[in-house]
Amino acid sequence: MTEQTTSAPAAARRPAPRTHHGDTFEDPYEWLRAKEDPEVIAHLEAENAYTEQRTSHLDALRDRLFQEVKGRVQETDLSVPTRQGGWWYYGRTEEGSQYGIQCRTAASGDDWTPPKLIPGEPVPGEQVLLDGNVEAEGHEFFSLGAFDVSDDGTRMLWSVDVEGDELYTVHARDLETGADFDDVIENTAQAFFTPDGTAVLYTTRDEAWRPDTLWLHRLGTPVAEDVKLFHEPDERFWLGAGITRSKKYLVVEMGSKITSEAHLFDFADLTAGGQVIWPRRDGVEYEIDHAVIDGEDVLYVLHNDGALDFELVAVPASDPQGERRVVLPHTPGRRILEVDCFRDFATVEYRREGLGRIALLSYGDDVLDELEFDEPLYSSWFSGNPEWHAPLLRMGYVSFITPSTVMDLDVATGERLVRKQQAVLGGYDPADYDQRRLWATAEDGAQVPISLVWRRSFGEPGAEPRPVHLYGYGSYESSMDPGFSPMRLSMLDRGVVFAIAHVRGGGEMGRHWYDDGKMLRKRNTFTDFVACAQHLVDAGVTTPDRMIAEGGSAGGLLMGAVANLAPELFAGILAEVPFVDALTSILDPSLPLTVVEWDEWGDPLHDPEVYRYMKSYTPYENIRPDAAYPPILAITSINDTRVLYVEPAKWVAALRFAGADEVLLKCEMAAGHGGVSGRYNAWRERAFALAWMLDRFGLAD
Template identity: 45%
Template sequence: SRSFLYTVLDDAHRPYKVYLHRLGEKQDADVLVHHEKDDAVYCAVSLSRSRRFIFIDLHAKTTSEVRYVPADRPEARPRLVARRRAGIEYGVDHAGDHFFVTHNERATNFKIVRAPLASPGRKHWRTVVAHRHDVLIEGVELFADHLVVHERQRGLPHISIRDHAGKAGFRIGFREQAYDVGPGRNPIFDTDKLRFTYTSLVTPASVYEYDMRSRRRVLLKRTPVLGGYQPSKYRTERIWAPGPGGEVPISLVYRRGTRRNGRNPLLLSGYGSYGLSRDPTFSSVRLSLIDRGVVFAIAHIRGGSELGRRWYEHGKFLRKKNTFVDFIACAEHLIRRRYTSPPHLAITGGSAGGLLMGAVLNMRPELFGVVLAAVPFVDILNTMLDPTLPLTVTEYDEWGNPADPRYYRYIKSYGPYENVRPQAYPKMLVTAGLNDPRVGFWEPAKWVARLRDVKTDDNELLLKTEMGSGHFGASGRYNMFKEIAFEYAYLLTRLGVEPGAPPDVR
């Protein structure tokens, strides 16, 4: 309560220094605790749930290092847990007489070890939860008597509860075919109660409290949905599309009674980068589409981590094209199963998901009827060649450095801007933000200009630039709703959906 640690940013908006400030003293007297000189590494500060240690987390995309100080002596010299090694990630927490380390050294999907507080280095690591080829460890929550592991198997997240030795484990069960579950707010260390948040494409975000001894759960709160929402009117399911790298999961939601006749308007969403899993979560505004007969689908393609760390690694660097062929395979499967057909199929993705849109359009434009590309990362080659831009250097671990001829040639072979060619493209709405620090507004602008110059069709191609927005759209709830309403109106009219209110609210 007498001092705190904080980070400061460099010119590229990278947290690169950690300072100690004592309350009541001038900022000029603040002590530099750590200066990170590697341009690819970010600094962060966190407190263990036990409140005994402060961790200084130093992390790049695929490499990390952790230092620590006692929380009651923040002025102490930070001690190292384990020196960084290229391609090795680890995180640290504390309980009892041990640090618990989650790492991926010779463990692609991560494992959990523990080490004594006095000697936390690698040679003292002892396995608590072993590596499993079919289960990805995504996070750990430590309590006085419990080890909670957030893990993923067959595309679905799970919560596993064990003791500190890793034994006596069990999972909390969930019934829906496709869902998302994650940690809630759990600030108390010495407790048997675990809070987690559950949601699905038909279930609004719900906070549960779970007794880890009695295994009983209590629903504390569910996000209200105005307008008389009835989950029983909707159906969610998980199907699998055959792909060149194995089956690809697809999550779907639609109104009950929807027939697979090949004429349903369908919106297929995708991302597939950075190892981020695109989980099936609830959206009240999406009901506006579904109630008008639109089927909504998520393609869980390579580049994300839905099927484990290898699912991610097989969708990056010199394997990035796997992301695109997986998305195309999902679209083809939905058409083959008669959920929709090309004229009724709309696709959407933003940022790196916008790169996905650009790539699949160049590869298979005839497969899609309408496209919504939000702040799309479509000039990847030129952006990655400019290390002065924010994020470029840290992105080398995702796309590769095009200063290396191998990566230059590969990125150029799929880059949306470079691969626009004379052919027919579907109807398109492209958005940009003038103040976007991640994807410069010039990227979608020059891509649209090239498309207009080269494409052979007369389909509309709209570029909508928000003059006051950044990467995540306009600020303010109502401005956000206006943006969504514009995009939904575009999708519905171009898909040929009858204007007016949904049948249930007319």
């Protein structure tokens, strides 16, 4: 470490009382919430300066890591084209450019074989639709939101966010003339064309950042004349919308964390109003899609009404609340995630035995034909299939050691046609790496899966203790499935074992896995992670002085909680956009997204039991003055609307006051919840975090 020339910023303590259910908490750092206060900005800048000074000895390593990922990535590259109408649509990147470029080239007749595009070579007949690098000029932050082309290929819309606050501005262009429409729609969430391309459907957010209203804008008319198609007044529910692949219906969906409702609008007359499919009932979730079977319009409804892991039923589109025909019955342990309808079949995605699975569903006999893969740990999915009827079905595959692979499935023959595999330059050989699943025993006896990936040349995990990078999330039923990362190779090639603790609160093992890690059972998420860390130590995979934990957002809450529960188990903790002041946020319904989160965490504002339970685990309020905390790096963004920067800012200040020796805060001053924009910027940001971890492992040289 270099000689220290500055001391850690010490935020002033100005206790502000917060009283609920007879309990008063004196919050000494709540004043840091005043984002526009020059004193707050000065404090954040001082934190950044201190972090940079404390990590300046890692500058060369950060640059090496950045160069390593650049050396593995095909910087000038193209995606596999997707056919829609008479065009093949694809994206490409150019060496030295931060953002992608959206393009198309004309399709020919009934040929569904995508053109083979070669990086660096001109594409015959290419039409550049949108260059993100041009759009981003003059902005420190740039995010492309919606991107849509009308079915006839003559009009395009796109939306951009240049602040990081996830409020997007919609623009539209005539692709035949190249002229932009005067229509500009501000502060949107979603946006897409109607099937005929003459109008735009878009959603807007309320003051709490909740998408709550669906609008119809006819191109060429003033935005002030837009028609409000639907409004959701209940603050617990988000609103979203989409078009069925058949192009016959608009589906408007409202959902809380535990309840949903869908309305069906016929494009023959959108303004006539929608038909409710099933009226909302607390605890019942469902989603729908449209199929045509034997000439009749049918809705496939995937639901959990009396079916914990969901079942699929079919109902007449003319009478959706009528008789239900069971298509895929509820099967405990098979969590059905998604059903997409095509003209002649449906695709189904589900989880079983801790892994995601994909299958085709026959309309004629309801037979489920699962696609099998050879590796023990992998992820597979269907995507890029906009057409109602096509002879080929686009799918993807990846594992911890197999780069992302794009395939087309010939539906008639079952043949899988590999179209492209993610290029990994520099001589990458999957045979040099291996992956495995272990199982840890939780406090209550639950078996918690742990995924491992490592470089073989360093020996099998458990042969001797190795550095371990342990990642966790555990919220919102999100599953941390196997994936490939070129940047992760920089860790594996230095002898680090990468591990994921698939803790409760996620969805890896089915709906019960989620239910057992939320609300008044949230502590299972934290104790599961500790059990996984302890298992890796007991199995000889690592030792506490060679293990670093990482998590972001709700996974950042996990990091804060395990720092309080078991600081002795870790050599460092990396918390990204961490939700570490959870109780303060969830108590305040005026904050963005708070009310919709009550179904995930509970409602501490009105329920004293929830208040007491959350107060028992929220990281900020449970910092231990007697604990020997490991080094902690917290990374946040000032424009984050999901987890406000003030949470890690307060947490870091409180940790320092409690005597934590090495606590750093890095606040991006022009970014949102997803961090900085631009691929090179993102690589440098990740290199910063990896260099910090390698330093903690003693591998910085």
